[in-house]
Amino acid sequence: MSVEMGTLQKRATGIVDLDTVTHGGLPARGVTLVLGDAGAGKTVLGLQILANAVAAGEGAVYVSFEESRDGVALDAASFDWGADLMASEHLAVIDARPPPGAAVAGGFDIEGLLTMVEAQAQALGAHWVVLDGIDRLLQLQPDAHQALFEVDRLRRWCEDAGLSLLFTGKTGGQQAVGNYFEGIEYLLDTVLILSARMANNRLNRRFRIGKYRGTAHVTKELAMVMDQRGIHLGHDTTALENPAPVSSRRLSTGIPRLDDVLGGGIYAGSTVLISGLPGTSKTTLVAQFAATCAERGERVLYISFDELADRIVRNVATTGIDLGAHRDSGRLTIIARQAWRAQVEEHYIHIIGLLNEMAPDFLVIDPISALLKASSEEDAMETNERLLQLARARGITCVLTSLSETGAPEGEATLSQASTLADAWISLAYHIQSGERNRTLSVVKARGSAPSNQVREILLSEKGLELADVYQFGTEVLMGTARLQKEMEARRAAEAEAAEREQRRQELARQIEQAESRIQEANSELQRLQNQLALEDQENARADRETTARQDDIQTQRTPRASERGGHSASGSGHDGSEQ
Amino acid sequence: MSDYRLILFVTGEAPRSQRARANLDAALERLRAHDTGCEEVDLIQSPQRALDTGIFATPALALIDARGNQQLLYGDLSDDTRVDRFLTPVAGRHP
Numbered sequence: 001m002s003v004e005m006g007t008l009q010k011r012a013t014g015i016v017d018l019d020t021v022t023h024g025g026l027p028a029r030g031v032t033l034v035l036g037d038a039g040a041g042k043t044v045l046g047l048q049i050l051a052n053a054v055a056a057g058e059g060a061v062y063v064s065f066e067e068s069r070d071g072v073a074l075d076a077a078s079f080d081w082g083a084d085l086m087a088s089e090h091l092a093v094i095d096a097r098p099p100p101g102a103a104v105a106g107g108f109d110i111e112g113l114l115t116m117v118e119a120q121a122q123a124l125g126a127h128w129v130v131l132d133g134i135d136r137l138l139q140l141q142p143d144a145h146q147a148l149f150e151v152d153r154l155r156r157w158c159e160d161a162g163l164s165l166l167f168t169g170k171t172g173g174q175q176a177v178g179n180y181f182e183g184i185e186y187l188l189d190t191v192l193i194l195s196a197r198m199a200n201n202r203l204n205r206r207f208r209i210g211k212y213r214g215t216a217h218v219t220k221e222l223a224m225v226m227d228q229r230g231i232h233l234g235h236d237t238t239a240l241e242n243p244a245p246v247s248s249r250r251l252s253t254g255i256p257r258l259d260d261v262l263g264g265g266i267y268a269g270s271t272v273l274i275s276g277l278p279g280t281s282k283t284t285l286v287a288q289f290a291a292t293c294a295e296r297g298e299r300v301l302y303i304s305f306d307e308l309a310d311r312i313v314r315n316v317a318t319t320g321i322d323l324g325a326h327r328d329s330g331r332l333t334i335i336a337r338q339a340w341r342a343q344v345e346e347h348y349i350h351i352i353g354l355l356n357e358m359a360p361d362f363l364v365i366d367p368i369s370a371l372l373k374a375s376s377e378e379d380a381m382e383t384n385e386r387l388l389q390l391a392r393a394r395g396i397t398c399v400l401t402s403l404s405e406t407g408a409p410e411g412e413a414t415l416s417q418a419s420t421l422a423d424a425w426i427s428l429a430y431h432i433q434s435g436e437r438n439r440t441l442s443v444v445k446a447r448g449s450a451p452s453n454q455v456r457e458i459l460l461s462e463k464g465l466e467l468a469d470v471y472q473f474g475t476e477v478l479m480g481t482a483r484l485q486k487e488m489e490a491r492r493a494a495e496a497e498a499a500e501r502e503q504r505r506q507e508l509a510r511q512i513e514q515a516e517s518r519i520q521e522a523n524s525e526l527q528r529l530q531n532q533l534a535l536e537d538q539e540n541a542r543a544d545r546e547t548t549a550r551q552d553d554i555q556t557q558r559t560p561r562a563s564e565r566g567g568h569s570a571s572g573s574g575h576d577g578s579e580q
Numbered sequence: 581m582s583d584y585r586l587i588l589f590v591t592g593e594a595p596r597s598q599r600a601r602a603n604l605d606a607a608l609e610r611l612r613a614h615d616t617g618c619e620e621v622d623l624i625q626s627p628q629r630a631l632d633t634g635i636f637a638t639p640a641l642a643l644i645d646a647r648g649n650q651q652l653l654y655g656d657l658s659d660d661t662r663v664d665r666f667l668t669p670v671a672g673r674h675p
């Protein structure tokens with residue numbers, strides 16, 4: 001049971017969260033002082049440690065200075081392990097309440113007590129001893145230093161006896177009450193400080209390791225929550241230390257056009273925020289995501305803060321999303337919680353418990369704004385951040401919805417807090433135009449994607465959720481009836497234009513045809529003219545030859561001898577000219 | 581015989597236990613109550629007595645009346661005023 005940590009030996013308490021923040025448990029041989037307000041959970045802490053010891057087959061000794069055995073049994077009965085603990089023969093419950101009216105005359109010590117406890121521990125094989133409310137006895141000491149001396153006696157005693165001793169003392173605020181415990185924190189090496197304060201009319205329990213000498217431990221003040229299983233601390237570093245690898249796998253949202261807008265879907269293991277006013281279909285959208293995941297065979301955990309599970313299933317069924325079937329198949333679990341019933345830390349611890357139990361692939365928190373507004377002493381934001389970090393580290397894809405505040409001047413900016421948690425932010429809104437209220441969707445941011453900046457209209461039908469392209473009219477986007485009307489006008493105009501174009505085309509074709517036939521006509525005219533020209537040339541040539549021949553004849557008839565007798569040169573030159 | 585009896589719870593020979601014994605003797609002497617029956621229980625020898633009586637701090641003086649009602653005084657009985665007040669029922673019967 002004990003864990004070697006350097007020189008300090010630790011003993012696991014069996015309370016997982018406590019063993020985590022103490023890095024292994026409480027001193028195996030030594031005293032742990034648990035200081036706390038009334039109702040802070042000191043007794044439960046002690047009893048739960050003993051219950052774990054008894055369940056592990058060890059003995060346990062519980063000495064109560066404030067309650068009877070029946071009172072202790074009543075305290076334990078609120079918890080799953082209570083009945084087994086109180087029925088176990090390995091547990092000794094000792095009623096050490098000082099008798100009523102007990103007076104004091106001089107110093108006293110608790111050696112008798114220690115002798116008796118040691119005998120009990122040996123008989124039962126116990127390593128754990130709880131002295132609950134010993135301040136009730138010690139404060140009777142007339143001398144405050146004597147009380148401190150007794151505490152020191154306790155310390156030496158359990159080191160010698162090899163026992164892990166838990167003893168409790170009341171505080172007022174952060175300080176030990178009265179001077180009988182003054183300086184006790186300095187005397188002891190291990191001090192746990194519990195507190196219970198009212199915050200927004202709710203009891204808010206906190207846990208802090210005030211001191212743990214000789215070992216690393218968590219020093220932060222943590223939320224402490226009690227349920228039927230016992231004590232839980234709002235702290236889990238195990239998943240954060242070994243985060244799941246970052247995935248570049250895209251998951252379809254089940255809405256093809258939205259996938260397109262997001263650059264192919266949402267990244268597996270990322271966190272998506274869906275914000276919007278009431279009635280902007282946040283739940284429908286998120287239900288669509290959840291149903292799509294379940295269809296892929298993934299495990300989906302849907303935590304609802306607004307609506308009962310059955311009502312969500314019924315409401316989204318009207319838009320064709322069948323969550324009921326997925327719930328029946330076991331792939332979808334819907335847990336409805338009422339935000340006001342618990343503090344943020346309690347919700348947180350419960351959700352962590354569900355994550356551990358179910359190991360979902362996909363987590364829906366609808367709406368996360370309920371958690372942000374739930375009462376908490378510390379920053380609710382931080383708790384949400386821790387939850388989402390944890391989910392992210394485990395590779396769980398988270399979809400959160402957030403209710404926008406109506407009448408907030410900044411509108412979307414009021415969500416800036418929640419949006420910092422998210423990798424992608426989808427904003428849903430109304431667009432009021434021409435007496436209509438139409439739902440719109442736009443992607444405000446999407447890390448690792450280049451989302452479209454276009455606002456789109458959401459169409460809900462019994463076949464599911466679909467996005468419509470919005471009609472851009474100048475600088476305005478038109479939706480709903482205005483969009484339909486505009487679309488119709490545009491269709492008519494386009495049809496008219498098409499008809500006009502066709503007409504024009506036909507006209508041109510006709511003109512071309514005409515031009516072509518004119519070309520053909522001109523060509524045949526050309527041919528005709530060429531033929532005619534050729535004919536005329538032949539005709540002319542023939543006429544010329546006939547004329548020449550006739551002239552020759554005339555010449556011959558007129559001067560036949562002159563040419564024959566010797567007028568050679570004169571007539572010769574005359575022949576040359578005419579024949580060429 | 582007194583209707584009352586006394587039990588002094590001690591732890592062995594611890595200095596405080598020894599002082600308590602001496603202080604009790606002196607008080608009974610002072611109050612002339614020597615005939616009051618007085619038992620001493622050493623819790624180291626008999627831790628079961630602590631369990632039975634619910635007395636875990638020592639020294640402690642129990643004063644038990646005839647009907648079994650018990651009054652308790654913690655401490656080494658060094659505060660005479662308080663011791664005398666505690667022992668008033670058994671004081672001065674035999675002047």
